[in-house]
Amino acid sequence: MITGGALAVYGITRRSPWGIALAAAGGAITLIGSMQKLHAQPSTKSTLLVQCSPEQAYRFWRDFENLPRFMNRLESVSVMEDGRSRWVAVGPMGRTVTWDAEITSERKNELIAWRSLPGSDIEVFGEVEFRSAPANRGTLISSRIKYRPAPGMAGAVARFFSRGANFAIRQDMRRLEALMEAGEVPTTEGQSHGRRDLVTAVMRVADPTRPIPSGASVRDTFAARRNIA
Amino acid sequence: MKAVCYMGVEKMTVENVPDPTILNPRDAIVRISTTCICGSDLHLYDGLVPTMEQGDIMGHEFMGEVVEVGAGVKPEKLKVGDRVVVPFTIACGNCFFCKRELWSLCNNSNPNYWIAERMMGHSPSGLFGYTHMLGGYAGGQAQYARVPFADVGPLKVPEEIPDDKAVFLSDIFPTGYFGAVNAEIEPGDTVAVWGCGPVGQFAIRSAFMLGAERVIAIDRFDYRLRMAQDGGAETINYEQVDDVVQTLKDMTGNIGPDRCIDAVGMEAHGHGMIFLMDRVKQKARIETDRPFALRQAIQACRKGGTVSVPGVYAGFDDKIPLGAFMNKALTLKTGQTHMMRYMKPLLEKIQKGEIDPSFVVSHRVPIDQAPRMYKVFRDKQDECTKVVLDPWAEGAMAA
Numbered sequence: 001m002i003t004g005g006a007l008a009v010y011g012i013t014r015r016s017p018w019g020i021a022l023a024a025a026g027g028a029i030t031l032i033g034s035m036q037k038l039h040a041q042p043s044t045k046s047t048l049l050v051q052c053s054p055e056q057a058y059r060f061w062r063d064f065e066n067l068p069r070f071m072n073r074l075e076s077v078s079v080m081e082d083g084r085s086r087w088v089a090v091g092p093m094g095r096t097v098t099w100d101a102e103i104t105s106e107r108k109n110e111l112i113a114w115r116s117l118p119g120s121d122i123e124v125f126g127e128v129e130f131r132s133a134p135a136n137r138g139t140l141i142s143s144r145i146k147y148r149p150a151p152g153m154a155g156a157v158a159r160f161f162s163r164g165a166n167f168a169i170r171q172d173m174r175r176l177e178a179l180m181e182a183g184e185v186p187t188t189e190g191q192s193h194g195r196r197d198l199v200t201a202v203m204r205v206a207d208p209t210r211p212i213p214s215g216a217s218v219r220d221t222f223a224a225r226r227n228i229a
Numbered sequence: 230m231k232a233v234c235y236m237g238v239e240k241m242t243v244e245n246v247p248d249p250t251i252l253n254p255r256d257a258i259v260r261i262s263t264t265c266i267c268g269s270d271l272h273l274y275d276g277l278v279p280t281m282e283q284g285d286i287m288g289h290e291f292m293g294e295v296v297e298v299g300a301g302v303k304p305e306k307l308k309v310g311d312r313v314v315v316p317f318t319i320a321c322g323n324c325f326f327c328k329r330e331l332w333s334l335c336n337n338s339n340p341n342y343w344i345a346e347r348m349m350g351h352s353p354s355g356l357f358g359y360t361h362m363l364g365g366y367a368g369g370q371a372q373y374a375r376v377p378f379a380d381v382g383p384l385k386v387p388e389e390i391p392d393d394k395a396v397f398l399s400d401i402f403p404t405g406y407f408g409a410v411n412a413e414i415e416p417g418d419t420v421a422v423w424g425c426g427p428v429g430q431f432a433i434r435s436a437f438m439l440g441a442e443r444v445i446a447i448d449r450f451d452y453r454l455r456m457a458q459d460g461g462a463e464t465i466n467y468e469q470v471d472d473v474v475q476t477l478k479d480m481t482g483n484i485g486p487d488r489c490i491d492a493v494g495m496e497a498h499g500h501g502m503i504f505l506m507d508r509v510k511q512k513a514r515i516e517t518d519r520p521f522a523l524r525q526a527i528q529a530c531r532k533g534g535t536v537s538v539p540g541v542y543a544g545f546d547d548k549i550p551l552g553a554f555m556n557k558a559l560t561l562k563t564g565q566t567h568m569m570r571y572m573k574p575l576l577e578k579i580q581k582g583e584i585d586p587s588f589v590v591s592h593r594v595p596i597d598q599a600p601r602m603y604k605v606f607r608d609k610q611d612e613c614t615k616v617v618l619d620p621w622a623e624g625a626m627a628a
Contacts, residue, residue, distance in 0.1 A: 051325055138325065171343070178337040182321035182378065183301060184253045186340045186355065191252065191367045191375060194234030194244035194284040 043125070043146035044165040048173045051138040052180045054130040058109045060180065061128055070175035070185065073161070073168065084117070087124075092160040097121045116150075122157045123148040141176070145169060231620060232286045232371035233599045238276030241287065241600040249367060249375035254301025257379030259315060263392040264291035264369050266599065266616040267317075267400055268426045269541045271607045272495060273359070277517065278543045280344060280362040288370030289317035289357040290399040292392060298379065306380035313383035315376055316568035317400045319355040319364065322381035326354075333565035338378060339364045348544065353565055369399075370599060372620045384572045387580070393587040394579050396617070397427075402586050403571040405431025405492070408539030409439050410571075411562035412488035419443040421477055421486035421529060422462070423522040424493035425453035427589045427615050428539055432490050433460045434584060441488075445480060447473060447522075449498065452612040456588070467499070477529045487534045489526035494540025497521035503548060510547065517544030527554050538563035589615040595622035 050057060060066055064085045068074040075088045075096070084102050091097035099120030105113040105127075113127040125146040133140050147162050149155040175185045196204060234244045249258055267290050272278050292314035298307060307313070320327050320335035327335050335354035339345065344362045345352035355377070358368015367375065376383060386395045405428045412420060420436040422429050425448035433444050437460075446457035447465045454464040463480070470476045478485055495518035498504070503521070510516035526536050527550050536559055554561070578584055591614040594602055602616045 049325065051323060051328065167343075174342065177324075178321070181323040182255070182337045183323075184255055186321075186338050186364075186377060187252055188340055188365045188367070189252070190250070192230075192232070192246040192249050193286060193367060194232065194236065194242070194246055196282065196284040200282050200284065 043144055044162075044169045045142065045144045046166075046169045046173045047140055047142040048177055049133055049138050050141055050177045050180050054109045054132055054139045057130050057139050057141055057180060058112070061130075062112060070179055071172045072175070085114075087116075089161075091121075091157050097157055099124060101126075118150075120150055121153060122161065123150050124161075141173070143169065143173060230372035231596055232367075233288060233596065233618075234283075235273060235281050235285045235287055236283050239274060239604075241274065241603050243597050243599060244284075246286065246371075248373050251297060251299045252375065253377060254299045255378050255380055256299040257295050257302060257307060257376045257383070258297040259291070259293040259313065259369075259374050259376055259383070260296045261291045261293040261369055261372055261374060261620050262312075263293070263396045264288055264371070264596075264618045264620055265396060265399075266290075266370070266602060266606055266618065268428065268606075269359070269494070271603070272541060272543065274603050274607060275496065277495065277511070278360050278362075280341075280360045280365075282361060282365075285358065285361075285365070286367040286371055287358045288368035289359055290396060290401070291315055291357075291369030291374060292386065292396045292399060293374075295379075295383070296373070302380045307383060307385075311383075312386050312388070314386050314395050314398045314572070315357075315369065315374070316382045316384070316398075316403075316572060317357055317359075318353075318382070318565055318568050319357065319366065319377050320381050320569065321378050327381075330567060330570050332567040332569045334567075341365055356565070370596065370618060370620075372596075382569065384576060386576070390576070390579060393590065393617070394585055395576070397431075397586040397589070398572050398576060398579075400566070400568075401427040401589070401615075402431050402575055403568050404428050404539050404566045405433075406435040406438075406571050406575060407564075407566040408432040408490045408492060408537050409435035409441075411535070411537035411539070411564075412436065412439075412490055413535045413537075413560065413562070414439045414441050414488055416440045417442045418487040419445065419481055420488045420490065421445045421447065421526070422457075422490045422492055423447045423497075423526055424491070424540065425450070425457045425464075426492065429453075429490075429492035430456055430460060430589055430614070431586070432492050432539065433457055433462045436488075436490070437461055438578075438583075445477065445486060450609055450612075453614060456614065459588070473525050474529045481531075485529050485531035485534065487531045489530045489534065489536045491522045491526045491536065491538045491540045493522035494538075495519060495542045497523075499525075507547070516547050518542045518546045520546040520549060524548065524550055527557075527559065530557065530559055532557045533559070535560045535562060537561075539566070590617050592616045594618060596620045597623075 064077040067077050073089045077085055077087050079085045087099050089097045099116040101114045101116050103114050111129050116124040128143040131140045147158045149158040178185045230248050231243055232246045236242050295309050295311045318333040319338040320332040321337040324336040333354050338355035339352045341361050342352035355364025357366050409432050418441050420441045422432050425446050436444050444462040446462040448454050449468045457464050467473050497519045499521040507519035596618045606613045606616050
């Protein structure tokens with residue numbers, strides 16, 4: 001990509017037919033490079049030990065309508081009559097992103113894999129695996145999710161879901177653990193407190209789940225806003 | 230309701246805040262009858278534990294009456310009208326750690342676990358009123374509190390036990406006891422206890438309960454050392470001896486105390502160069518803690534002995550004598566207290582009259598006096614050992 005960019009710049013400065021050809025070639029290399037980068041969205045993976053049986057975890061996950069209870073970005077999943085499902089998520093700038101998905105592979109109590117159908121805003125590939133941990137120590141749940149821009153669609157949505165995806169998937173899995181084990185997800189949202197100072201108050205509104213470092217500045221406030229934008 | 234709120238370093242105020250509400254099915258709301266300031270709250274007052282926010286409600290030692298329960302709490306576990314003491318650690322009861330009775334390590338009670346994971350690798354359980362890193366839960370220095378996982382933590386207290394005797398089951402009595410349990414005391418042992426604050430006092434008495442022959446208590450305030458003597462301990466005022474380690478060796482035929490308990494934690498006082506360096510580094514935020522007591526405990530401990538640390542440490546510590554620790558083959562045991570292991574057995578000891586925990590109380594004041602009492606407690610004015618707050622009494626100073 002850097003080579004392409006350098007070629008293009010060099011070509012433009014030459015101001016000759018050869019130079020223009022060179023610049024065009026350089027531009028093409030740059031474009032291909034950036035497209036490859038766009039398509040190489042990393043998949044995110046998280047494995048967690050949860051105190052339940054593989055059967056329980058499988059049953060809970062297999063009912064896709066349960067997923068928004070622990071996947072924070074999902075608003076709803078509804079399973080349709082043909083076994084396909086419609087997923088509604090909160091995307092960039094609070095915009096709703098929708099896709100339909102089908103199950104591509106399944107082994108009872110062991111594995112579920114799904115992918116979005118053509119015509120969605122975004123391509124999503126998901127897989128979850130359930131394995132017994134040794135000595136009755138619970139179940140190892142591994143989930144893997146990959147987002148890709150759908151053909152013909154801008155990459156913004158995919159980039160939105162990919163950014164911070166490793167952290168997001170771990171958070172989701174921890175919420176799943178709490179749901180399976182404790183029956184509820186711990187929260188302090190909505191509890192009482194005394195007067196917040198201005199910076200804290202604004203940051204709390206911007207991102208209620210993120211604690212504010214003591215001595216936070218106005219700059220941190222904007223950083224917090226960027227994180228949710 | 231009234232609540233003591235953290236408004237900044239050395240700044241607490243009593244604020245009027247909305248009453249708490251049920252947020253999760255396993256929550257309960259407790260109308261608080263008695264609450265306290267804990268020595269560990271002073272670390273927050275001094276601004277030494279990160280992730281406090283202005284407006285946070287303080288306090289983790291409280292008891293009262295259940296006034297509301299969530300839909301997920303079974304009546305045989307807890308119901309409206311029950312009088313309960315609430316442990317400072319919050320535990321779900323079902324995770325890997327709760328199943329092994331490692332209650333203070335609950336995996337599911339800290340919604341902000343990821344901050345703790347960044348600092349410590351893993352997160353302990355959520356705590357009441359003790360930083361956002363440890364959950365960000367509103368605390369109990371208030372008239373009401375929301376108690377999550379209320380079917381696991383709160384212990385019912387029989388009518389005949391007054392608040393004064395029961396409220397310390399919320400933290401300091403079990404914490405002192407856990408410190409003594411962790412010390413692995415065997416019959417005939419000599420136990421040294423650094424710090425004669427409330428946890429130290431309970432550690433001294435618990436050490437005798439668990440079979441210690443002698444307890445040697447170390448502090449710099451005579452009134453606290455007198456309280457330790459009342460509990461059967463011999464005492465060292467470290468400001469009046471040249472060398473605490475040598476003094477302990479002299480008192481034990483050079484062998485050293487078999488078990489050492491650090492009930493001081495991150496804000497230890499001492500003298501000499503190393504202590505001054507700790508102070509400077511802590512102020513400059515290069516070191517979070519001043520582990521002076523812990524260093525002495527490791528140096529003094531008998532070879533093959535045990536060092537137990539109920540004192541609170543928050544972050545990173547310098548010049549821990551690991552060489553001594555390794556070569557003397559010591560054992561180190563620590564942790565926030567696994568409260569639910571000890572609350573019930575210790576309540577039984579109180580019922581049988583084996584101990585009356587109210588001996589530690591030095592001040593009883595209305596909640597409005599709390600901000601001033603933080604300073605009194607921190608500066609050890611007026612022979613302060615333990616401050617008990619009445620959330621419902623009005624204004625003026627009580628006895």
